[in-house]
Amino acid sequence: MLGGLAVAATVGALCLAPRSAAGRAREASPAARVPLALQANAPSGDNVLPATPDPPAAEAPAEGEFDAQSPAFVAARWLTYIGLLGVVGAAMFRVVVLARVRRRVPDDADATLFITRSLAVARVSAIVAALLLLVAASLRLVAQMRAVYGDGSLDPGLARALLADTAWGHGWLAQVAAAAIALGALTVSRVRNAVAHVALVLASLALAVSAALSGHPAAAHPASVAIAIDAAHVLAAGGWIGTLGLVAIAGIPAARIHSSGPRLLRELILAFSTVALACAAVVALTGIASAWIEMRSVAALRGTPYGQTLLLKVALVTLVAAAGAFNWRVATPRLLEAGGIARIRRAVGAEIVFAVAVLVATAVLVATPPPVDAMSEEQETTVWTAVLAERRLGDAGVAIRRLPPTGRHIFMSVPATSYELAGGDELELFLYPDAAARAADTDRLDPRRVAPPDMMIKRRAQASLISDANMAAIVITNDAALRQRVGDALVPRVHSH
Numbered sequence: 001m002l003g004g005l006a007v008a009a010t011v012g013a014l015c016l017a018p019r020s021a022a023g024r025a026r027e028a029s030p031a032a033r034v035p036l037a038l039q040a041n042a043p044s045g046d047n048v049l050p051a052t053p054d055p056p057a058a059e060a061p062a063e064g065e066f067d068a069q070s071p072a073f074v075a076a077r078w079l080t081y082i083g084l085l086g087v088v089g090a091a092m093f094r095v096v097v098l099a100r101v102r103r104r105v106p107d108d109a110d111a112t113l114f115i116t117r118s119l120a121v122a123r124v125s126a127i128v129a130a131l132l133l134l135v136a137a138s139l140r141l142v143a144q145m146r147a148v149y150g151d152g153s154l155d156p157g158l159a160r161a162l163l164a165d166t167a168w169g170h171g172w173l174a175q176v177a178a179a180a181i182a183l184g185a186l187t188v189s190r191v192r193n194a195v196a197h198v199a200l201v202l203a204s205l206a207l208a209v210s211a212a213l214s215g216h217p218a219a220a221h222p223a224s225v226a227i228a229i230d231a232a233h234v235l236a237a238g239g240w241i242g243t244l245g246l247v248a249i250a251g252i253p254a255a256r257i258h259s260s261g262p263r264l265l266r267e268l269i270l271a272f273s274t275v276a277l278a279c280a281a282v283v284a285l286t287g288i289a290s291a292w293i294e295m296r297s298v299a300a301l302r303g304t305p306y307g308q309t310l311l312l313k314v315a316l317v318t319l320v321a322a323a324g325a326f327n328w329r330v331a332t333p334r335l336l337e338a339g340g341i342a343r344i345r346r347a348v349g350a351e352i353v354f355a356v357a358v359l360v361a362t363a364v365l366v367a368t369p370p371p372v373d374a375m376s377e378e379q380e381t382t383v384w385t386a387v388l389a390e391r392r393l394g395d396a397g398v399a400i401r402r403l404p405p406t407g408r409h410i411f412m413s414v415p416a417t418s419y420e421l422a423g424g425d426e427l428e429l430f431l432y433p434d435a436a437a438r439a440a441d442t443d444r445l446d447p448r449r450v451a452p453p454d455m456m457i458k459r460r461a462q463a464s465l466i467s468d469a470n471m472a473a474i475v476i477t478n479d480a481a482l483r484q485r486v487g488d489a490l491v492p493r494v495h496s497h
Contacts, residue, residue: 076139077363079132084175084207085359086129087182088235089242090122091200092275093250097243098122100271101264110260117257118268121250126200127186133179133207137172144168144397161422165401166394171214178206208234223387229289236282239275241320241355247272248348256341266335269344273328280321306365313361316354323351384471386417389429389490396489398482400427411452412441412472425461425477427486432470442467450474466490 098115105111145159163169185199212230251268255261331344393400403418409430414437416428432438442465446453450463459476464483466473468491475486 073143079136081359083132085238085242088204088238090126091204092239093246117254118250130179130183161399165399174210178203233286236279239279319354392489428474430472
């Protein structure tokens with residue numbers, strides 16, 4: 001590792017973490033457990049169809065059980081990060097680092113054996129990383145369903161709705177597909193097979209994008225820029241930490257089997273150091289950009305559990321960078337001396353231990369509630385669009401299907417974007433140029449009937465009005481739990497009738 005990693009990596013850790021906590025990686029939005037500040041009133045008058053009794057709300061998991069906020073789920077996130085960085089690191093190690101070594105060393109038997117053994121270990125490591133991703137994905141799905149659906153979490157129909165109709169589900173499916181493709185290609189291919197190289201590269205790209213799709217960047221503005229930045233951050237982190245792991249478990253053992261090992265290992269570490277420095281720079285730059293998009297404030301981090309966890313993460317990243325600086329300044333120049341391989345093995349081992357601790361801190365950080373000031377700032381500046389509303393609903397596990405446009409609404413001044421909810425219930429979304437235009441419509445509605453006072457409206461179920469900034473929505477359902485999730489997904493100010 002190069003000494004410049006210390007500054008770049010620390011800046012990157014500082015800047016990325018606000019994004020992770022502010023969005024909580026969109027990893028399990030436990031909306032079903034957050035009570036709305038409302039009590040539903042029974043519909044009255046002959047202008048509304050009789051409402052059926054509300055079904056019982058889903059029971060939240062007991063404290064300490066395996067759900068989205070439990071320590072067990074932190075472990076599942078940590079396994080996800082290990083697997084993700086393992087696959088990306090294996091791709092970078094095979095395609096970039098070893099390719100640089102091959103160009104720099106003589107084409108002799110020792111070099112061929114060293115590269116072949118390193119490739120073989122990298123292949124096995126990528127297979128293990130892909131398996132870890134699949135296992136962790138299964139655990140994350142169970143926790144996400146328990147957070148959203150409570151005791152209904154084992155219902156296959158609910159699982160299908162969560163995966164098919166939410167942004168979180170789409171990201172989860174993309175991650176599983178990418179891990180499966182990488183696993184299949186690596187299992188059936190030979191060590192030097194070009195198909196394995198291509199499959200690893202494509203899987204790494206897909207995994208990086210899937211992490212952003214199931215994270216807060218997908219709900220940022222502009223979403224495409226935030227997703228690209230987050231994906232680049234994941235790829236760079238894998239190119240740094242994941243490739244470092246391959247240096248430890250593939251390169252160093254391969255260098256101990258013959259007399260040319262120290263020379264070949266030095267070339268490997270020099271090639272890795274160049275890649276690591278570039279990746280650390282990308283981590284820092286994408287972290288800064290991500291923090292600006294998501295937070296735009298560092299003052300909100302002070303005096304909060306989130307801020308304390310972030311400081312711990314920064315301290316650990318600093319230790320990783322310090323170990324890397326030792327490798328660059330001390331261990332690598334002395335690699336050809338007696339005991340050189342053992343010395344650098346200890347230094348790389350320390351660097352990996354600190355890196356694993358960084359991933360643990362990150363797994364905790366994304367589940368830590370973001371600072372109130374940052375969340376307030378986000379709420380105050382929200383400009384609603386249909387895409388943003390759909391992503392918020394997806395985060396809350398609300399399955400929606402957009403219906404064909406119906407043209408001019410019967411009593412609102414803007415057209416409705418209509419959605420079918422679970423069980424055939426309905427959601428109407430209204431988007432205005434600004435909050436004043438929205439208020440001109442919603443303030444004239446009868447709050448008991450969610451309709452103009454002089455208009456008779458027949459509905460199949462109970463109606464609730466949701467309003468915030470330039471958005472209004474009418475949710476029509478007798479399902480109290482569903483009404484709860486829709487309200488929590490959009491805004492806390494809900495009037496139910």
